Amino acid sequence: MALIVQKYGGTSVGDTERMKNVARRCLAAQQAGHDVVVVVSAMSGETNRLLKLVAQITDRPDEREQDVVVATGEQVSIGLVAMAIQAQGGKATSFLGHQVRIVTDSTFSKARIKSIDAQPIRQALSKGHIVVVAGFQGVDEEGSVTTLGRGGSDTTAVAVAAALSADACEIYTDVDGVYTTDPNMVPAARKLERIAYEEMLELASVGAKVLQIRSVEFAMKYKVPLWVKSSFTQDPGTLVCEEDKSMEDVLVRGVAYDRNEAKITICGVPDVPGVAAKIFGPLDEKHIVVDLIVQNQSREGRTDLTFTVGKSDFLKAQEVVREAVKDIPVSGIETDDNVAKVSIVGVGMRNHSGVAARMFTALSAEGINIQMISTSEIKVSCVVHSKYTELAVRALHTAFGLDQPLPPEGATTVSETAALKGEKV
Ligand SMILES: Nc1ncnc2c1ncn2[C@@H]1O[C@H](COP(=O)(O)OP(=O)(O)O)[C@@H](O)[C@H]1O
């Protein structure tokens, strides 16, 4: 007998028929002898609908109150799923975030989980109940409702799995696993049997929305075996797990894109110590996450500083920057939200050179101009005009051989390795 945490996303609970399907799956897992905790998201489109209501009231919502509104979508889902289980003869209890003390910090709209009280969940399980927990929401030390950022139910599920020392956490969604790229954009995308935590973390952080970044961080930290599966098929899905030697043989595991970033350039910044701190310090104080940063060699003591932020922080970031540069003699601020970031990820990059060059060649062959570049040990990202997103993703998918059937698990891609062996990117 195992303890399994299953998470069903918005599409999987998109209507009452789908909720009945979720109930059937949970009951099947329980009948197979497992203790089952199920984390559910709001019905698909519901969180966006709630955010639109907020926008109809104000374009500068108080973040605490906005969380009070958007957290309600999950409340509807847990009650309906619990009742669907009961209607099929099972026992079920639903819990809101605060009822299982999912305590977070007070960063409304992107709060971080600090602790979870597993006791009420264990108690309900011991009575033979399937426990249905609201994803995406928590409560801060003051008792205010908080939310964990878009896609946050994944993080709830993995955090609950870690708190319960569950045997597995299964994320059920509308695709049957993690693919080499978004299968809804590139039909040639291929499903991966396994992917290393680190690769999944990079893919999620560069836009593959199949898992929320923090859910992968939790899984990696607490070594939770994490499965991505379809709620509509019996496919075994993809296992996100520890890296092993065979994974390094594949150069690029996946291609991702992110249309959710916007670019800010501060022109003519004086090239003297302390200026970057004066700009990025206030952004940090406002909890604005800055992604790529590029600063060029200065000419005549001045340089341009370009960085990207999430689109939801774009207006706030512009205000913060304007305020921050009041005392700095800069020559102007330029903004652009018609950008997208395309990225390639793979642990195999650690041991191979030429990967970035191959990426740039593939983009240039399609006439795509690269605006910014960023690399890590296992990732290369390029910011391009947003109109090229799909073209860039398809070109990279082809250029790194991902359109071809994947080699069987454990097989080495010898020609690739031989051709590219050498220094790092
Ligand atoms: N590499 C990838 N593998 C699988 N799905 C991906 C990938 N990159 C992006 N996706 C997208 O993630 C979607 C699933 O995430 P999401 O819509 O948040 O599901 P849910 O509502 O179930 O949480 C898929 O429909 C797919 O379009």
Ligand SMILES: N[C@@H](CC(=O)OP(=O)(O)O)C(=O)O
């Ligand atoms: N309802 C939240 C939380 C969530 O995780 O949703 P989904 O599982 O559908 O991505 C959102 O829309 O972001």
